[in-house]
Structures are given as structure tokens and as C-alpha cells.
Amino acid sequence: MEESLNEKxxxxxxxQVYKFIKGYDEDAPDALFSLYKYKDTFPDYIPNLDGVMLAGYAKLTDFVSNGFSPFLLIMNEKAKDILGQFHLCPHKFYSLGLYRRKIKNDYFLFHYHSNYSDFVDYQKTSFREHHSFRFQSDPFFVSSKEEFWEKRKAIKTEKGISCGIRGDRIVMNKDFDHELDFFVISILDANTYVSERLKNAIETAGLTGWEFTPATNLIVED
Structure with a gap:
């Protein structure tokens, strides 16, 4: 899944969203930015997300792109209800006020945690060096998750913080949850994956803001 770039x-x-309305205290202990410290858990409070501002030349869609975090997604109630029917990675939905020209629209923040790197078959997965958002080497293999991290650290030390390694052809082992409908693997792969059944439900409902391409890079072992 990718967020739509179609200007129409x-x-x-x-x-579409990257800033707050006037008067919103973004430094408050329950503000949106407070969610950043919850990388593997969820807060024991309800964050105050009223409100964020739609950019001046953006349109309202069912799924709304934002500049806050890839693990914080904005969507309306229709989109939330459809996702709620499927098997998703650990997540919480929070009410969010999305303002367009001072008019409040009721949306939701989808806050999720997703790290399935322990279910990658590293010996079968091919990797490539990744510099400035592009692959920059021929595929290679590592023997384990530990070797992946060692090689990633070495490349960053040698070539800079914007460099690293990413999965090229990723193989998930037989213990991976085959029934997941929405997930991200981890830092070794920048993609967001949805099942075909969730994709079909979103398209059948005519929801806007997300686009889909076949995940030909991902293999899930039986």
C-alpha cells in the first residue's frame, strides 16, 4: 500500500496534513507528538488530537496522508470501520479533529506497531545496499538477523547515516501469521502490506487516498 499522489x-x-490548527498545544503531554515515545506499547491515556489542519491545496479523502509518522495514519469513520473487520497488526484508533477552513471533520488516528523481523528467513532473503531511497548494489545474502544488523551498522559507519541495507526479495517463514491483513515487516523493509481481501474491500467501498501494487518482492512460506 502507498498513499496516493494523484492530485485529482x-x-x-x-x-495532506502536516501542521496543527491555531491554539493546539503540540507540546502538551497528551498531544499527538506524545505518541512518538510509544514504539512498542500504547499509552494509558486518550491523546488530544483536536485538531490538525488540512493543507491549503489538499482535498479530503477517506485515507489522509500526513507528515507526522508512518505509524500514525489518518482516516475517516468509513475507512476505520472497514479496517476494523480485518486482522491487523497491534493497533489503536483515536478520535481526531481534522479542520478544513475552520470546519471540523471527524476522523481517526490509526496508531499501530508492526515488527515482524523475527519471522524473516534471513538465509533465503536477499538484500541490497540502500542509499538515499534507492537500491545501490547487487543482491547479497546474510546468515541471520544478527548479521543483518552488523552489516547495516558497518555500511552506515562507512558510507553515512543515510545509507543502509533493505530487503530485496523477502521470505517470511512458516511461523509468520498468514492471516494478517495489514502489517509492516520492520526497518529492513520500508513497505506497508495489505492482503488482497483488504485491498478488495477498500476498492469495493470506493475509499480514496490509498493505492495498491502487487507485492512481488514478498514470499510467505507455507
């Missing part, structure tokens, strides 16, 4: 759908501002 989302308007000419991307991301």
Missing part, C-alpha cells in the same frame, strides 16, 4: 484525488498538497 488528494489535491496538490502532499502530505
Amino acid at each position: 484525488i488528494i489535491g496538490s498538497d502532499f502530505p
Whole structure:
């Protein structure tokens, strides 16, 4: 899944949301940014997400792109209800006020945690060096998750913080949850994956803001 860049759908501002309305205290202990410290858990409070501002040349869609975090997704109630029918990685939904020209629209923040790197078959997965958002080497293999991290650290030390390694052809082992409908693997792969059944439900409902391409790089072992 990728967030739509189609200006006919989302308007000419991307991301569609990247700042707050006047008067919102972004430094408050329950503000949106407070969620950043919850990388593997969820807060024991309800964050105050009223409100964020739609960019001036953006349009309202069912799924709304934002510049806050890839693990914080904004969607309306229709989109939330459809996702709620499927098997998702650990997540919470929070009410969010999305303002367009001072008019409040009721949306939701989808806060999720997703790290399935322990279910990658590292010996069968091919990797490539990744510099400035592009692959920059021929595929190679590592023997384990530990070797992946060692090689990643070495490349960053040698070539800079913007460099690393990413999965090229990723193989998930037989213990991976085959029934997941929405997940991210981890830092070794930047993609967000949805099942075909969830994709079909989103498209059948005519929801806007997300686009889909076949995950030909991902193999899930039986």
C-alpha cells in the first residue's frame, strides 16, 4: 500500500496534513507528538488530537496522508470501520479533529506497531545496499538477523547515516501469521502490506487516498 499522489484525488498538497490548527498545544503531554515515545506499547491515556489542519491545496479523502509518522495514519469513520473487520497488526484508533477552513471533520488516528523481523528467513532473503531511497548494489545474502544488523551498522559507519541495507526479495517463514491483513515487516523493509481481501474491500467501498501494487518482492512460506 502507498498513499496516493494523484492530485485529482488528494489535491496538490502532499502530505495532506502536516501542521496543527491555531491554539493546539503540540507540546502538551497528551498531544499527538506524545505518541512518538510509544514504539512498542500504547499509552494509558486518550491523546488530544483536536485538531490538525488540512493543507491549503489538499482535498479530503477517506485515507489522509500526513507528515507526522508512518505509524500514525489518518482516516475517516468509513475507512476505520472497514479496517476494523480485518486482522491487523497491534493497533489503536483515536478520535481526531481534522479542520478544513475552520470546519471540523471527524476522523481517526490509526496508531499501530508492526515488527515482524523475527519471522524473516534471513538465509533465503536477499538484500541490497540502500542509499538515499534507492537500491545501490547487487543482491547479497546474510546468515541471520544478527548479521543483518552488523552489516547495516558497518555500511552506515562507512558510507553515512543515510545509507543502509533493505530487503530485496523477502521470505517470511512458516511461523509468520498468514492471516494478517495489514502489517509492516520492520526497518529492513520500508513497505506497508495489505492482503488482497483488504485491498478488495477498500476498492469495493470506493475509499480514496490509498493505492495498491502487487507485492512481488514478498514470499510467505507455507
